[in-house]
Amino acid sequence: MHNEETYDAAIIGGGLGGLTLAIKLAQKGKKVILLEKETYPFHKVCGEYISLESWQFIESCGIPLTSLNLPLITQLKISAPNGYTLKQSLDLGGFGIARFTLDQLLFEEAVKVGVKALQNTKVKHVTFNGNQFEINSDKGNFKSHYAFGAYGKKSNLDLQLNRKFTQEIKQGKQNYIGVKYHINIDFPDNYIALHNFKDGYCGISKIDQNNYCLCYLTTQENLSKHGNQIKAMEEAVLFKNPHLKQIFSTASMRFQKPLVISQIRFEPKPLIEQHIIMLGDAAGLIAPLCGNGMSMAMRAADIISKLFPDNAADENSRHQFETLYRQAWNKNFATRLLVGRIFQKLFGSTQITWLIIAMLKPFPWLLRKIISLTHGKRF
Numbered sequence: 001m002h003n004e005e006t007y008d009a010a011i012i013g014g015g016l017g018g019l020t021l022a023i024k025l026a027q028k029g030k031k032v033i034l035l036e037k038e039t040y041p042f043h044k045v046c047g048e049y050i051s052l053e054s055w056q057f058i059e060s061c062g063i064p065l066t067s068l069n070l071p072l073i074t075q076l077k078i079s080a081p082n083g084y085t086l087k088q089s090l091d092l093g094g095f096g097i098a099r100f101t102l103d104q105l106l107f108e109e110a111v112k113v114g115v116k117a118l119q120n121t122k123v124k125h126v127t128f129n130g131n132q133f134e135i136n137s138d139k140g141n142f143k144s145h146y147a148f149g150a151y152g153k154k155s156n157l158d159l160q161l162n163r164k165f166t167q168e169i170k171q172g173k174q175n176y177i178g179v180k181y182h183i184n185i186d187f188p189d190n191y192i193a194l195h196n197f198k199d200g201y202c203g204i205s206k207i208d209q210n211n212y213c214l215c216y217l218t219t220q221e222n223l224s225k226h227g228n229q230i231k232a233m234e235e236a237v238l239f240k241n242p243h244l245k246q247i248f249s250t251a252s253m254r255f256q257k258p259l260v261i262s263q264i265r266f267e268p269k270p271l272i273e274q275h276i277i278m279l280g281d282a283a284g285l286i287a288p289l290c291g292n293g294m295s296m297a298m299r300a301a302d303i304i305s306k307l308f309p310d311n312a313a314d315e316n317s318r319h320q321f322e323t324l325y326r327q328a329w330n331k332n333f334a335t336r337l338l339v340g341r342i343f344q345k346l347f348g349s350t351q352i353t354w355l356i357i358a359m360l361k362p363f364p365w366l367l368r369k370i371i372s373l374t375h376g377k378r379f
């Protein structure tokens with residue numbers, strides 16, 4: 001099927017980056033198409049703790065967060081693999097909401113503000129012919145002046161675009177897996193806990209519907225060592241941390257099976273590929289340890305919507321738009337990603353994790369400083 005209409009913007013991927021960008025551009029009167037391969041609502045591997053920096057932005061996208069009665073998270077608890085604990089109040093803090101809920105609300109809002117939002121639509125190819133994009137999807141072909149890659153941490157499109165890091169994936173350098181459960185448990189509403197274990201860490205905090213999100217990251221190697229059995233790995237490795245053993249043994253699980261994703265990687269990625277502008281995880285994934293990837297994806301959407309050319313058909317504005325976005329992205333995110341990468345490496349080792357936590361305990365100001373380096377101001 002060929003569609004003769006030319007959109008101002010085609011957004012590939014309807015996670016938080018893609019959906020909020022679509023809404024913001026549509027609010028400015030732009031003609032927007034968004035293509036998402038899944039069907040809403042659906043679950044995603046994510047810790048579902050959102051930094052308060054993006055509260056106003058989400059509300060400005062039409063989501064009445066205040067009326068959703070969401071848990072506000074003001075305290076952090078970190079434990080080393082041996083259970084040694086540090087507690088700290090959070091300067092900015094965050095709130096909890098399931099992606100199942102939030103992405104669905106944003107999708108409905110996108111439709112309401114006039115975005116042509118196609119679900120169950122996988123983009124297979126994107127080509128730039130000199131002044132516009134041809135988007136080839138399993139619901140037909142679409143044309144647009146601008147194309148945005150909001151397709152998350154890994155996608156068939158990375159291979160199609162032959163992005164540099166896809167070569168390294170083939171060489172099998174360090175890969176991580178993410179595992180998520182929704183649980184019921186007796187746990188304080190205003191806490192996020194980050195419990196470390198050998199080669200990984202597990203976050204737990206309250207979300208909507210009186211549920212808690214329990215989500216952890218570890219290496220593929222860790223899973224392989226336990227016969228690719230999640231349960232066996234949890235019992236042998238995670239349960240060595242007494243906090244995790246207690247959580248797993250007292251929680252009632254809301255999913256039959258955990259949600260699992262693989263091939264998570266944290267290396268830098270090019271921001272613009274063949275004029276496709278990347279945002280969110282497609283532009284660079286921050287270690288979940290820093291707890292801020294969702295706000296980063298939305299902040300990038302905010303930046304793009306403010307820089308987007310008045311006349312998308314004017315080919316002369318492309319160069320300036322790309323330059324300004326690159327500058328703004330580096331200013332906002334380059335340091336955060338670097339700090340995230342350093343901590344991701346440090347938090348693998350049992351001894352080093354314990355040492356860092358023990359060293360930080362008497363210096364709460366230092367931990368606050370580190371947290372602030374991975375977070376931005378409210379927008």
Ligand SMILES: Cc1cc2nc3c(=O)[nH]c(=O)nc-3n(C[C@H](O)[C@H](O)[C@H](O)COP(=O)(O)OP(=O)(O)OC[C@H]3O[C@@H](n4cnc5c(N)ncnc54)[C@H](O)[C@@H]3O)c2cc1C
Pocket residue numbers: 012013014015016017018035036037038045046047048049050051121122123124150151152153154155156157177178179203215216217264279280281282286288291292293294295297
């Ligand atoms: C284990 C783990 C825990 C995390 N915990 C937190 C946390 O607590 N707080 C936080 O702020 N961040 C957290 N993050 C990071 C956060 O989940 C991401 O940074 C955030 O979801 C990025 O949003 P996005 O819009 O870029 O991508 P996504 O939300 O991943 O959305 C991408 C979308 O693109 C779609 N897509 C992919 N390919 C195609 C295609 N070819 N065609 C059409 N659609 C496509 C996908 O289906 C998906 O819906 C965590 C990450 C991990 C791995």
